[in-house]
Amino acid sequence: MRKRIYWLLPDLDSARRTMDELLLARITEHHIHFVAKESSPMDGLHAANVLQTSDLVEAAQSGALIGSGVGAAGGVAAALAISAASPAAVVIGLAAVGAMLGTWSSSMIGSSTPSRRLRRFEQAIEDGQYLLIVDVPRTRVTEIERLLTRTHPEAHFEGMEPNVPAFP
Structure with missing residues (x-):
C-alpha cells in the first residue's frame, strides 16, 4: 500500500x-x-x-455502483413482468449491463472534471x-x-x- x-x-x-x-x-x-x-x-x-x-476513478466507481443498482432494479421488474424461468439470471445480467453503462458514462464525465x-x-x-x-x-x-x-x-x-x- x-x-x-x-x-x-x-x-x-x-x-x-x-x-x-x-x-x-x-x-x-x-x-x-x-x-x-x-x-x-x-x-x-x-x-x-x-x-x-481528474475525478475519473471516483466517477467510474460511483457509476458502477449506481448503474448496477439501477440495472438490478430493472432486472427485478423485467423478471416479474416476463415471468422469466430464471429470474436471477435476468437480474444479474441487467445489473452487469447497468454497471458497465454506469461506469462508462460516469467516467466520461469524471475525466473532464x-x-x-x-x-x-x-x-x-x-x-x-x-x-x-x-x-x-x-x-x-x-x-x-x-x-x-x-x-x-x-x-x-x-x-x-x-x-x-x-x-x-
Whole structure:
C-alpha cells in the first residue's frame, strides 16, 4: 500500500532537482507526478496524467455502483413482468449491463472534471508553482519527507492522502 504526498515547489529548477533526488532514492518515475500551469515548461519532469488530475476513478466507481443498482432494479421488474424461468439470471445480467453503462458514462464525465483533491492547489499552480504528487510505500513516507525537507527548504509540504487508489 502507498501513501500520496503533496509538495509545492517554487520553480522548474527546484522541481527538476526534486525529481532527480526522488529517482536516486529509488522512487520510480511511474510514482512521481508534477502539475503546473498550462504554459509552464515541464522539461525533465513526469507530468501528471488524467488519472491524477481528474475525478475519473471516483466517477467510474460511483457509476458502477449506481448503474448496477439501477440495472438490478430493472432486472427485478423485467423478471416479474416476463415471468422469466430464471429470474436471477435476468437480474444479474441487467445489473452487469447497468454497471458497465454506469461506469462508462460516469467516467466520461469524471475525466473532464478537475480533481477535487487538487482544488486547494489551484491558486499556487496559477501563480507558477509546481505541484509534486509522489506515491511512496508506507514504510518510506518519513524517509522521503525528511529527504525533501532537508534538500529543499524552498519547498512546502502540503500533506498526504492515507491511501492511494490501486488503479492510477
